[in-house]
Amino acid sequence: MGTKSIGLQLATQLRDIFETAIVFLYPAKCRVCDDFLGVAFMPYICADCWQDIQFLEPPWCDICGTLGVNGLCDACATSPPRYGQLRAVALYQTTLQQAIHLFKFEKKKGFARHLIQLINAHIPADCDVATYDFILPIPIHKKRLRERGFNQATLLADGIAEAAGVRVLTDTLVRKRHTVAQSSLDREARQQNIVGAFDVVEPGIIRGKRLLVIDDVFTTGATIREAVSELWTADPAEIDVLTLARTVDP
Numbered sequence: 001m002g003t004k005s006i007g008l009q010l011a012t013q014l015r016d017i018f019e020t021a022i023v024f025l026y027p028a029k030c031r032v033c034d035d036f037l038g039v040a041f042m043p044y045i046c047a048d049c050w051q052d053i054q055f056l057e058p059p060w061c062d063i064c065g066t067l068g069v070n071g072l073c074d075a076c077a078t079s080p081p082r083y084g085q086l087r088a089v090a091l092y093q094t095t096l097q098q099a100i101h102l103f104k105f106e107k108k109k110g111f112a113r114h115l116i117q118l119i120n121a122h123i124p125a126d127c128d129v130a131t132y133d134f135i136l137p138i139p140i141h142k143k144r145l146r147e148r149g150f151n152q153a154t155l156l157a158d159g160i161a162e163a164a165g166v167r168v169l170t171d172t173l174v175r176k177r178h179t180v181a182q183s184s185l186d187r188e189a190r191q192q193n194i195v196g197a198f199d200v201v202e203p204g205i206i207r208g209k210r211l212l213v214i215d216d217v218f219t220t221g222a223t224i225r226e227a228v229s230e231l232w233t234a235d236p237a238e239i240d241v242l243t244l245a246r247t248v249d250p
């Protein structure tokens with residue numbers, strides 16, 4: 001056996017050891033497609049599935065961002081929501097659902113980094129974050145904060161704000177009432193569940209200011225509507241919304 005093949009053998013052995021270490025360090029399979037992760041660039045989700053994330057593009061409703069609409073959708077034309085515009089970065093489908101689940105419900109706080117990178121790279125062009133006076137994450141109740149250890153919207157807001165050089169306010173819009181998780185309810189019950197859940201503390205800070213509200217997922221919009229309606233009591237100049245993901249209406 002020549003030196004060359006011994007070297008090759010050693011390299012193969014080292015590679016095996018390295019791959020074993022990677023599989024040991026990270027869960028072996030992708031959460032989405034169940035393929036082995038191998039040498040992964042991020043834990044839990046493979047590069048192929050990560051590439052499948054569907055970023056949103058116009059045309060969309062000028063106000064609520066409903067896809068495939070030029071100008072205003074019927075709902076916004078007849079009874080416009082109280083925010084100026086709502087934008088989302090990507091569709092709430094397979095990969096992003098898994099990613100948000102990992103982050104939010106399995107409390108993989110470190111995964112926020114990947115989601116923040118994704119948001120900052122794909123914020124819609126008509127949402128110029130740097131022009132807002134303040135960024136406000138949708139708050140969670142302190143009971144839920146204790147359970148989870150962090151507010152997912154605040155982590156995302158911090159990452160977006162840092163890149164744009166805007167201040168985040170976490171003590172201005174607060175959750176005064178503990179509510180059942182919105183995800184466990186249907187559309188109608190969500191509206192009932194969230195009424196009166198928010199409060200604005202020290203309204204003077206946001207009076208006359210341009211606000212950008214941040215949340216992780218937009219589904220029925222009940223939470224966003226209620227938070228925005230409460231924020232208007234402080235008389236800001238403008239309220240827009242940006243979420244990481246949104247569902248599409250059936």
Ligand SMILES: [Zn+2]
Pocket residue numbers: 030031032033034035045046047048049050
């Ligand atoms: Zn995969």
Ligand SMILES: [Zn+2]
Pocket residue numbers: 061062063064065066072073074075076077
């Ligand atoms: Zn609309």
